[in-house]
Amino acid sequence: MSHHSRREFLRQLLRRVPMPVLAALFGLLTGAAVWIVIDPIQTRAIGNIFDEELSGQLETRASESLARFDSFTQSYVNTTRLLAHHRRMADYLEPVFWFSNDNDAPLLYREEAPVWLPEDAIKGLPVKPSLALLADLDGKIREVYQLGDKPLPKETAAELQHALASARQQAYITRLDGGLYVLISERVEDASYNQMGSLVLLVSIDETFLNASQQRASTSQTTVALVDSESQTILASSRNTDLLDGANINALESDYVITAQSFFEYGNAPLNLLFATLISRDVIDATRQSIIAVERRHRLTGAAIVGLIFVLLFILISSRINRLLKRVAKFSSRALHIEHPTPRGGNQLLIMEDWIRSFTQAVMKAREEMRARYTAEIQEREALKTAVLDASLDPIVTIDQAGRIVDFNPTAEKIFGYSREEVLHQALEELIFDKGSREAFNSLLYDCLGEQAPESPTVLRTLSARRKDGKLFPVEVAIKPVMLENKLFFTTYIRDISERKRQAQEISSLAAFPGESPLPVLRINQPGVVIYANKASDALLEYWGCRRMQTVPIYWKRLVEQTLETGHSTEVEVETSAGVFSLLLAPVANLAYVNVYGRDITAIRQAEEEARHRQNELIHVSRLSTMGEMATGIAHELNQPLSAIVNFANGCARRIRLGMGEKEELIKAMEQISLQAERAGEIIKRLRGMVTRQQPVREHTDLNTLVKDACTLIAHDRQKLKIAIELQLSRQPVIARIDPVQIEQVILNLLRNSLDALGERREKGRRLLLETGLSARGMAYIRVQDNGIGIAMEDLKHLFDPFFSTKKTGMGMGLSISKTIVAEHNGRIMADSLPGKGTVFTIELPASSVIAESIAS
């Protein structure tokens, strides 16, 4: 468990780290490991190479040193030859003669150079020779020139004897009195070419000499030394300070690398000498280390570059993977509807791995779901099919190609009286159909087989069927061929139509009834075709200009459609040549036609017309009679603006006279004057409107529209007073035959009263309710209800009297006039009020059953 969780934790950790970082880390670690392994091997290998190279180098250098020493020594030999054959030497020796028995001490020059030795020749040498000697033919020293501090070594005479006698090499290295010297001898002659003896130069081999011999060498780390090959001791060296003469070279091996060479040129010398070249090991080691360091640096740089390329490569790869992940995520969410958000950061490889795993799971899940859904759907469909078959009200029988029954639904069992088990595998035509119908059934089968696309068409035919008890009854048969696993089946729907046939007979017998009616009875279907019209309808058909089975005019067609749509009966009046008819359109919605019942109302209409005429006369008379009363009211109302005008004017005059009052103030007052004058004008206009006798106008008008119009007229006041208006209007148009202008005036009047009443109460909750509708007595009504201050009981009685007003501004005519107008329309106006609670005004007007043309269009 803990192991697993640790692994999970590691995985989570890895997930967080982006791939390039991981790659860099990994590269670094690997590099370090390889470095640790490789570095010592490499270093060693380089050391070996270095050592090999070094030994070669050392040998070369040693031989170079020796060559330099040789040529340096040779220059002394040459000088000696030059001196020996110099003119001055010959000239000097001309008069000289050395007696062999003469035992005098040699002639010694110290401060001054002898005549035979030109100074110039000596001066050119880098290191001055220690001594120059003249010896006779016997090797006896006759003259000595001491150039430095070193006196003539005692062993020189013997050495010379020996050297000259054996006539050996003219130059060699020898040891005299412990010091190491180069001995160079050359024969000398006098001017007469008589051999006189030898010129011998002794050059001390010491530090100075050796250094001078190596002067042209570039490195100073090299030390040269002359070693006695027998004792292996150093006789002379170029660096005396740290290499003591006489030290054993083997002892120096630890500090120096030593290369020893023998002198071939001086092989015959009495001394067996070795020429040694010494190089300090410290120096070599330092060089070696620096070389290794340089090389290591190069390696590091190389490794860093490779690492960098490696990381860059991974960045490139991970960004590619990122892009790929995003694209796949987008694709999966769009195409497969699998939402799988890709994390923004972290290790792309691990993320991809996780992602692919969860993606696979999501796909599997989606596939599982789809399969489950599909299976459920199939099962559902199957169940539905069975249910449909079982629940069908009609018998459904399935037969095979041979006409044998395969399935027999419960309804079929009930209607035919057979049980399912009884009829299975029996021939359908023989069992069910009457002899006369069998042929027709077979041809039906044949027909539906012959169809091009046997899946879709359904053939229907009326046949005669027989029950188990032998009773025959009419049926309608529909066959649908079904192809199942390459076998053909027929689903046969059989419908019992005996009831329908009976009904049809009954209807046709009933149809005779309206024909006998003396009033028009018609039936019009939805497209407006007159399906039926009795004899009494002839006048109406003539009015419409159509015959039976023809379409009625467009207006009536629309009326029929409307009646069917609303589902309510409509009454319409028509004036035909035979008189005025009231037609009642009764919809039969489920059959999509309208029954029209006519009523002759000619006589009624004539009487009404007469009564209305008389009424108009009356109204005018009564209006004139109220005129007188009205004049006082008007005068009263006019008084208000006129008084205000007078006051404003007087106030202005006074101010102007006294020279007081601001200009703006005066202008405002004057504006008030004109405003009040306008108000007075309005009052007068209203008066004129009332007095003018107008021809009564009557139009079929929708009261709903009227109420809405009136509301828009008071919109401003409503907003100002913050009143909520609620409309509870009838859904159907409320039609009345009225003067819309006058009735609107009445509505407006009531609304104004309500606004005033509402203005008196506190602002919150001011409410105005407007209703329209049809009362039970067939009256159209408009109700205006407010929750204003209300009207006192005693005032309620006088509410509709002329000049009764509780308002100062009102002249008490509004409700009086309203009452007159409503009365003219054969309606009435009522008021009810609870003081402090509110008031309800109701206007009732006779509703019209007629839908006017103006409304219909």
Add this chain to the structure above:
Amino acid sequence: MNDSQAQPQSTVFVVDDDEAMRSSLQWLIESVGLAVECYASAEAFLDAYYPGRSGCLLLDVRMPGMGGLELQEYLQRHEIHIPVIIITGHGDVPMSVRAMKEGAIDFIEKPFNDELLLDAIRNALSVDEQQRWEQSQRAELASRLSLLTPREHEVMEMVTDGKSNKEIANALGVSAKTVEAHRAKVMDKMQAGSLAELVRMSMLASQ
């Protein structure tokens, strides 16, 4: 103009439901330098007014809610004696008569002559001033009267009835000298310089 200087605190209260009437009246009355306050209804006026305020009331008879006459009645009932000028419209004459009977000091018919209106206002303001002065006098007298002892009261009543010291002494059954002493006390307490003054005070107090 003089009026405004004489009665700096006097205000003309206008109560009328018609906005145009109110503002026009204010405009007119302010032209003679009087302070005007307008109210749209009797109720609004009553809300704002307190009895101590001096001035007069211009009152429209016909108003929704509390009418002019009702307001007048209300003021009477509450013994607020601010002078009332009634504004009437044409045809309201019977109403105006009623108002006059109720104690309005003037009535003006719309549309009105400005001089007439302003004269009426001036008159009303002076009446108000007079009333206020008398009222303050009465209050003063009442405080003086309260200083009198019951016996001194009796003496004062009799003196102002014109009775002589002797008659008073007889009636009260005391000596004339005692009456004389009482009388001097009364004169002193009432701060009356003469008998005539005392009589006037007594009349004023009895109103």
